[in-house]
Amino acid sequence: MKTAVIVFPGSNREHDVADALRRSTGKAPALVWHRDSELPDVDLVVLPGGFAYGDYLRTGAIAARSPVMNEVIRRAEKGVAVVGICNGFQILCESGLLPGVLLSNASLKFVCRDVHLRVETSQSLFTARYQTGEVLRVPVAHHDGNYFADDATLDRLEDKGQVAFRYCAADGAVQTAANPNGSARNIAGVFNATKNVLGLMPHPENATDSLLGSTDGRGLFDSLADALV
């Protein structure tokens, strides 16, 4: 399985995600600079966390219009797997590959702590190693993670099984108290309609080694390694 991680000025989790990919696939990903208009031939493209372009204009807005993104969009439309984590999720929403947008956290505070996530479906490239309804503990670290879309879009996402993860309590209950940022319907991650693109705010790559306190994020990378041999 060949992978690429796109690096923007201001990305800062590219090495974390590269480590996670190395652990699950046995191979290091190619790191691709945002000005490149060519992407190597890969099975998976990752947009890592960080603060691309200093979050100018809107989070992810400038990065979504950088040269490499034209190619990422083209590959995604051809069915190549793409995952955007945190800032990567914001970029995917701004690029139009995923519906909705990430607003400032309702608290206006940067939130950096472990959260619980409920896996909404095991029926995807990204979540096959999990059980539907399984509860994961992974960290979040963001200021703009408040997922927003209009009600018609949210209903459609739910109807089509495009909600990947929701914030929940340790026992899996989806409740307001477990929502770290005010996201609509506690949504932490969504798929595109063809389920080859995933965006999520939490950092599964930072929960892939027991030294980091949790290995619950590893299933995501292992699922991809299984599916994209």
Next chain:
Amino acid sequence: MKARIHVTLKNGVLDPQGKAIGHALGNLGFAGVGEVRQGKFIEIEFAERDRAKAEAAVKQMCEKLLANTVIENYAIELVG
């Protein structure tokens, strides 16, 4: 010519910054402050002299980059 663009959040989109500004105004003793909404103001200078062409170009800029029309509205004013 210059374009002045106001980008504002659509009705119904939560604006926690606007809320925080409203609270701060209350703390300063300004009475009767209702809802506060924060937006962006962008000014662009460009060479185009034809107003219709300029307006069409700025509209494209707003649709493609300056506003995220999922959550924002924009208003364009041409001056000069």
